[in-house]
Amino acid sequence: MRELMEKLYEEMFAPKITPYELVNNAKLDNYEYVNMYKKGDFLFVESSCRLSTGEKAKFFYKFDQNDHLLSLTSIINNNINIEYDRETEINKLKKQLSKMISAQPVAV
Template identity: 40%
Template structure:
């Protein structure tokens, strides 16, 4: 149960990852570039990397003004797909916590 509370807490109050954490990716041999620019909500970190078995992909890490990760998008053939969305993860963590909380009450 503690891990479910921690996950929910992290989704609500932790940056999870900051723009600064991504800078070292530029040093990795499978990354072509890492660049930063301003978006509507905060900073966007764009990076292109070659992934084993699936080829080259471009990722967009979107951060808010506090440098909290909001979402990750992966671009392939001109289409961007959501890989991570903080709002969705918060809702999933809440559901997981409350579902298990109910099961603990039944066991007592």
């Protein structure tokens, strides 16, 4: 249970990757660009690169005001895939913890 609680804490508070780390990707040979823009309270990063397979890929990152990654979506060969969603991951862990707690015998 402790490991699950640590994972939940990490999902809630760890940045995963920061916008500043993504800027460095623009220096890589296989990257075409890394663009950032702010919309409301969120920072969005769009990047385009060539994968090792030769396929062109675009990645869309959404960050909160604390530079925490909220979501990451990829588009490869016109296939859209949600690679990461912080809220979904937090909810999965909360459900797992809730099940574990419910299964615990109650001391009398």
